[in-house]
Amino acid sequence: MRSIWKGAISFGLVSIPIKLYAATESKDVHFHYLHKADGSRIEYRKVCAEEEREVANDELVRGYEYAKGQYVTVEEDDVERIPLASGHAIEITEFVDLPKVDPIYFEKTYYLEPQEGAGKPYSLLKRAMAQANKIALAKIVLRDKEHLALVRCVGDVLALETLFYPDEIRDSSQLEGIQADVAVSDKEMAMAVNLIEALAGEFEPEKYKDNYREALLEVINQKIQGTPLEETPQAKPSTRVMDLMEALRASVEMAKGAPEERSKVA
Numbered sequence: 688m689r690s691i692w693k694g695a696i697s698f699g700l701v702s703i704p705i706k707l708y709a710a711t712e713s714k715d716v717h718f719h720y721l722h723k724a725d726g727s728r729i730e731y732r733k734v735c736a737e738e739e740r741e742v743a744n745d746e747l748v749r750g751y752e753y754a755k756g757q758y759v760t761v762e763e764d765d766v767e768r769i770p771l772a773s774g775h776a777i778e779i780t781e782f783v784d785l786p787k788v789d790p791i792y793f794e795k796t797y798y799l800e801p802q803e804g805a806g807k808p809y810s811l812l813k814r815a816m817a818q819a820n821k822i823a824l825a826k827i828v829l830r831d832k833e834h835l836a837l838v839r840c841v842g843d844v845l846a847l848e849t850l851f852y853p854d855e856i857r858d859s860s861q862l863e864g865i866q867a868d869v870a871v872s873d874k875e876m877a878m879a880v881n882l883i884e885a886l887a888g889e890f891e892p893e894k895y896k897d898n899y900r901e902a903l904l905e906v907i908n909q910k911i912q913g914t915p916l917e918e919t920p921q922a923k924p925s926t927r928v929m930d931l932m933e934a935l936r937a938s939v940e941m942a943k944g945a946p947e948e949r950s951k952v953a
Contacts, residue, residue: 698779704802878935885942
């Protein structure tokens, strides 16, 4: 892997030089747009709206639109002058319990690797956090933004999770279809709990795979080879109003059955 950032973890007067690596990668199937008439690739060019000509990357500057059609340019030197203590460090501010951080705040995960000579303080921090059962809240500047982040133990390494700030989380009260006073009977509640317990298990991510991606790649391979595509019936969700108790009862029975039946419920 190639590191994308170098800096240091700092807490108190301790500084641990580290390298930052992306911990995840997208496996999405990517498409290009083609001209339907002749199959040629569609290109996206950077064109000046005023001069109606294509411009090179070295002619570009960043602009912030502060009013309709009004921009102020921001140069790299302007960004470098921002007086942030976290500019070149992962600055730990406090240690908290992981369950206290709602997953809605999680944005992206990175691995942290100690630089040469930093193995001991890195291991010490990792082991101390594991023994105390704590995670570290921190700040880091990445890609022109100061991120709120947390540092936690993942197996034998420290990982950094960038977090959304509270003002970046949308207010769920704006949802109009949520009703807080819906009447639910004791029998319906008990049956729903039974269904949850029947489907309970351990989190084993290796059990899961992207079936849609595999099917899409199979379609692509068939088209490459000129093989006729097989017609497969598409499952459609029922639009009829269900009998809730009957649906719960049937779901519990199915969940208690064979593993393949359980998968239909899940």
